[in-house]
Amino acid sequence: MTETSLYKPVKRFLEGLGYLVKGEIGHCDVVGLREGEPPVVVVCELKMQFNMDLLLQAVDRASACDEVWLAARMSKRGKGREHDARFRNLCRRLGFGLLGVTGAGGVELLLSPAALAPRRDPRKRSRLIEEHRRRRGDPAEGGMTRQPIMTAYRQEALSCAAMLVDGPKRPRDLRPANPNAQKILHRNVYGWFVSPERGIYDITDAGRAALLRWPVEAPAP
Template sequence: MKEVTMYKPLKKFLEAKGYVVHSEVESIDVMAQKGGEFLIVEMKIQFNLQLVYQLIERLKITDQVYAYVLLGKGGRWPKSYKKMCSVLKRLHCGLITLNQRTKKLIMEFEPAPFVSRKNYVKKKLAIKEFEGRSIDLNQGGSTRELLFTVYKEKAIRIAMYLFEHGASSTRDIKMKLDIVKTADILSKNYHRWFERVSHGVYQLTPEFEFFRLKYQEKINQLWR
């Protein structure tokens, strides 16, 4: 379906609500009037950044601005639906959708003042991760590089202790490194670097040696 085929259902929908509707008005996709009220609709097959730019420009004309997008085949929302709605609500814009299969048009929500709600769980996790890191080993903007998290930092420190001291007890490692969850990291062995040789005593596996040689420069920054 093309954008031009989305227009007729929208025009019919707005006219049924008493609006006079015109398209392509000064580069605006759709403009409608009822009484002294104007509203603007920008159409796109799918939600994208170009649509956001257009909506921001239209907000300079009126507060009644809508995004009008096509639902996926089968009338299913894309995975990014919640993010799309969040962006539109933050812009104080409304959302109209067209079901590609049934041709049914729905006013999902209207423009309204947005009240920002902080996600305190995510905030707490982000602060905990930030404050727990001892050094910045990651490259900002990278997507395929290995990430050095707080958990990985602690696991590396434990592994390097074992590398230098050989098989050691959980108690000794915890006391020397002051890592509260030493026993948990060793027993869960998420990275498969550790193996238990006796009760409460661990040594390294060959897996860590491969990791150490590959990331030696970064490990040296962490383990000084």
């Protein structure tokens, strides 16, 4: 069992509470969004066991969301931190919720998050919401490490690359399907694009390799 194996059970649990859930947004393992005015944002951090690193991650995320959850695998012998009254009391004082994931993929609610005084960082919060809304589907399981995260920006860059496979184009040719095409082509963060002449862009070998790694269909122009 790895951290990513905890993602789907936790996602199902939070979806049951009415959240639209996506993984690996803004360095957060799991982000749930419930639309409204204002929207409600929850963050859940995943670890194989409840420990201080997990707690410190949750403290760091707290300013960007309305609720923080910690999720870890339940210890087989019942001797994990989830059974430590001191650990639970600390999480309760911080207002954090605790979820235990069983070996069979079930989720046990160990502690509900408390409604504490606002402690938000508006900038962090808005970045989470924007990335959650821009990302197409849920392409990254929470808990991923040592591999590129499929962010909304990467998705848009891949879409632009797919539209250049059949030949060079101008940014405005890509804009109906990709409103940020001009910025993506000009910045060329991943080296996927080349400009053979002013105002015209083509795909590079690196871009073609990226489409082989992350296949996408070219959107209708």
